[in-house]
Amino acid sequence: MDLNFTEEVMYTLPFYLGPLFILATINFLRKQKNYRLNDTLTNATIALGNLGLSFIFLLAVVALYTLVYNEYRLVDLDQSNPLIYLLAFLVYDFLYYWNHRFHHMIGLFWADHLVHHTAENFNFGVSIRISYFTELTMWMTFIPMAFMGISLEVFLAASYTQIIWAFCIHTKYLKKTPRADKIFNTPSLHRVHHARNRQYIDKNYGGILIIWDRLFGTYQRELESDPVVYGVRESYPSFSPLVINSYYLKTIWQKIKCSRSVFEVLCSIFAPPAWLPKNANKADFYSLTAKVKSKDFKPKDPYICKRTKWTAFVRFSSIVVLFTYLMSYFGELPTLPLVSLSLLFFWLCHFNGLVFDGAKLGLPMEAVTQVLYGLILYWAIETDQAAWITLGTATLALISLCNYVIYRTRPTAPVELSAELQ
Structure with a gap:
């Protein structure tokens, strides 16, 4: 097994960091404030940690997917037929919707996905602000594609299409796209997904297609009457990637310490993030930041010279x-x-x-x-x-x-x- 990643670094690193710093430089020259230095470099360092660990974790994921496809696939599909790519795209997008939704519904998965949502600016950097351990929680949902007879190459094509789309929709531009919003997950709809506004929370989980949200009741369009404010209700406490990647795990541990039964311990780990043990004091879990109205919320931006x-x-x-x-x-x-x-x-x-x-x-x-x-x-x-x-x-x-x-x-x-x- 080759554990040197020279080619991966050579091709991936410019793709990850290049657009981020080009756009940040343009933003700086135009004297705009959507790319702050603290936020931008935090996004970049989180992305590097994710990238390095993903190189390693993906070796195991690819090996498992290949094993399931070779030994346990239920049907033999013609991988040269162009329709296989359409099938893979639709299945992947459907599974992505549920994978994404599970990451909001299950506390342990939210500890991983929360990293992506802690960004309080919305720009290209958010698209690469991904938890160190995301590959450990993402792969399970997509293994059914191997059982369905979709080869690794076709699976990766569908996956890369999703990744590219995800990069493109993390932008404050393209303000109104009413026609596209009916079918696709647009920048407007994804801005809603990243909002801390109460009526926007846990909406628009879709990857490329938004039809799954329409089908399963999680669709929400962006409203002029309620401007989007980015971040999470419980503002993250630091710009340190280590703190950001671990801070909700501490919340889970606090819940476990407050638990009085095995059931409550399990709920502390797997229940939705809003769940608390009966004996828990809300003040220990939710700071005053959670009570700040979105219209009054200010991004974390300590002064440095x-x-x-x-x-x-x-x-x-x-x-x-x-x-x-x-x-x-x-x-x-x-x-x-x-x-x-x-x-x-x-x-x-x-x-x-x-x-x-x-x-x-x-x-x-x-x-x-x-x-x-x-x-x-x-x-x-x-x-x-x-x-x-x-x-x-x-x-x-x-x-x-x-x-x-x-x-x-x-x-x-x-x-x-x-x-x-x-």
Whole structure:
């Protein structure tokens, strides 16, 4: 099994991050505010984590799908017939609707899918803001296609069509599409799906076709009388990808601790997100943010100065370099550099998130970074790796240290902003 992902990184990374930064740059030059730096880099780092883990998880999913298709398919379909692609598209879209709906209905699945909904801006970056573990919860719904005799190649064609469509509908443009809204999941309808407005919650689950929502009673059009406000009722507490990917799991654990029976424990894990144990105090689960009316809701946007923003962007550049090297040589790396690189990647993503939170980060935070770099540097020197690996590691460690020094000497928020943020 090939665990080096050089080709996957080469083709996928530009497709993931290229459009995001092109659109963000255009947005910046036009002095618009739909692509904030904190939100954009958080989307990108979450996407990288998802991408890396998906490369690995998909090997198992593909192997399982192939096994079911080869050994247990119920009918033999002509895979060369163009109609097989139409069948696969319709079946995939139908299963996607229910997969998506289950992710809103089942607490454990919501812990995964919530990551996508925590975005409080709506742009292309949201389309790649996907949980680290989404492949672990997505695959089960689509295995019936293998039993139906739809080959892996045809299944992947239907899947990629869905992915491309999903990228395209995460936009605030195309305001009114009344005719298309009757058949397709349009940007307008998907904006509704991402809204925190009460009447918009849990609506429009469809992938490409919206007809399933019309059939099963979850259709809702965008209303001029109720402008869409993005995010979740319980606002996420951080820009850190690690916090965002784990914070609803903490809520599930709180529910379990409040449970007084096996039934309540099971409901804590699998019941809809709104469910609470009988003995639970709502104040422990829902902050004041949940009570804020949508028209009064403001996206989370702590103040950080330009100097600190530059350090965050430089750190993100280092994250991309580390990710590319790690995934390209994943199957060849010994345990020490593999573990150190993996930990360093997630640590730097977390570090950047805390910077965007406006947190005061002490020397121990940077010390962890330097220790991880030191372990990689030790391995490179001890095993006589290529000079570019040793030099590159030392350079990134030095850049990280300089970033920390600059961040530590950052100016505080201006007086007028400080008062507003308190």
